[in-house]
Amino acid sequence: MVTGGGTGGHTYPALTAVRTMQSVLGHHGVDLDVLWVGTAEGLEARVAPAEGIAFKTVPTGKLRRSSNPLKMLNTQNMRDLGRVPKGVVEARAIAADYKADVILSTGGYVAVPVGLAARATKSKLVVHEQTVRLGLANRILARSATAVAVSSDSTLKLLPEQVAAHAVVTGNPVRPAVFTGDAAKAVSALGMPGFSANLSTVYVTGGAQGSEQINSLIRENLPWLLSVANVVHQCGPNWVEKSRQFAENLPAELRARYWVDGFVGQELPDVLALASVVVARSGAGTISELTALGKPSVLVPLVPSAGDEQEHNALHLEQAGAAVALVKERANADELRRALAPILTDHGQREAMAQAARVLGKPDAATRLVEVLLAVALGAVLDKGTARGSGL
Numbered sequence: 073m074v075t076g077g078g079t080g081g082h083t084y085p086a087l088t089a090v091r092t093m094q095s096v097l098g099h100h101g102v103d104l105d106v107l108w109v110g111t112a113e114g115l116e117a118r119v120a121p122a123e124g125i126a127f128k129t130v131p132t133g134k135l136r137r138s139s140n141p142l143k144m145l146n147t148q149n150m151r152d153l154g155r156v157p158k159g160v161v162e163a164r165a166i167a168a169d170y171k172a173d174v175i176l177s178t179g180g181y182v183a184v185p186v187g188l189a190a191r192a193t194k195s196k197l198v199v200h201e202q203t204v205r206l207g208l209a210n211r212i213l214a215r216s217a218t219a220v221a222v223s224s225d226s227t228l229k230l231l232p233e234q235v236a237a238h239a240v241v242t243g244n245p246v247r248p249a250v251f252t253g254d255a256a257k258a259v260s261a262l263g264m265p266g267f268s269a270n271l272s273t274v275y276v277t278g279g280a281q282g283s284e285q286i287n288s289l290i291r292e293n294l295p296w297l298l299s300v301a302n303v304v305h306q307c308g309p310n311w312v313e314k315s316r317q318f319a320e321n322l323p324a325e326l327r328a329r330y331w332v333d334g335f336v337g338q339e340l341p342d343v344l345a346l347a348s349v350v351v352a353r354s355g356a357g358t359i360s361e362l363t364a365l366g367k368p369s370v371l372v373p374l375v376p377s378a379g380d381e382q383e384h385n386a387l388h389l390e391q392a393g394a395a396v397a398l399v400k401e402r403a404n405a406d407e408l409r410r411a412l413a414p415i416l417t418d419h420g421q422r423e424a425m426a427q428a429a430r431v432l433g434k435p436d437a438a439t440r441l442v443e444v445l446l447a448v449a450l451g452a453v454l455d456k457g458t459a460r461g462s463g464l
Contacts, residue, residue, distance in 0.1 A: 086116075200220075222239055279353055352370075
């Protein structure tokens with residue numbers, strides 16, 4: 073059984089784990105039966121059925137956090153918290169009926185009722201955390217989980233002793249397609265008439281919906297940036313016209329090295345292969361892909377994010393030498409230029425950052441997580457701090 077979702081950061085690691093487990097078991101002639109339990113409103117409600125995975129829903133509630141505890145005592149929070157007990161009851165019935173060999177929770181608010189149901193039905197539970205610090209849902213479930221899989225070695229020292237005793241480092245599963253990129257295909261697919269092979273390439277992304285904060289930082293630097301680099305800019309669907317109109321005022325020579333659109337589709341692996349440096353948010357999925365691919369980056373965390381997790385992620389990469397983190401007051405156009413200039417012009421620094429990213433990356437994270445799931449299902453012993461134990 074799989075639970076987790078709400079956003080892509082919780083949904084896609086679970087999907088990648090399912091697909092990898094199907095492949096692993098298939099090599100042994102074993103079929104995998106999967107049931108995904110999520111919410112009717114979350115991304116998982118679209119992804120699981122589209123992927124042919126059986127799907128059931130349970131009610132749950134969202135906790136809207138604030139630095140001021142009194143502000144958390146609001147009608148929305150009270151109403152949503154009241155839905156959790158009902159979700160636990162329904163999830164317990166599903167778990168008792170399904171009798172999973174192992175339950176995987178990747179976080180999000182729906183994971184709480186399902187995880188509590190796992191405890192009530194004495195089901196084996198594996199909690200997977202994508203970020204450096206455990207999210208709220210996983211913090212609630214970690215103490216009663218059979219195993220806790222984390223994405224970073226740095227997470228181990230942040231865990232309570234009781235949780236660390238059954239924690240293993242797997243990394244965060246990355247979509248397999250990310251590793252199939254061809255840089256040459258990106259240039260022809262995007263149609264950049266002025267692309268210069270003698271210049272570095274910057275890939276800018278604010279996620280599927282785009283980020284006007286990042287878009288604004290890029291616009292302020294665009295004339296300079298295009299004088300030293302090719303730029304592929306995924307600006308989000310709401311900002312396409314504004315970005316294109318701004319580019320129209322640039323000299324033709326510079327404009328020819330600039331590609332901007334609302335969304336990068338199936339060309340994304342090729343674009344990532346082409347990129348010399350990436351300017352992006354610092355969500356768990358993004359940093360997992362960047363480190364797995366060994367890409368230097370300039371990260372602009374989303375603030376506020378749940379528990380400031382994006383800021384923690386960005387600073388973690390910066391401390392390792394893999395990225396520059398533009399946090400708080402540093403998230404301005406001047407700082408972006410100061411961050412990018414040496415990366416674009418100094419091959420040595422760019423390669424050092426790439427190597428630091430590769431050290432953090434775990435491209436085999438999905439396989440590691442599957443080994444944890446199989447070991448737990450089979451009752452095998454996991455080596456503390458590693459993801460080896462199933463022997464499969």
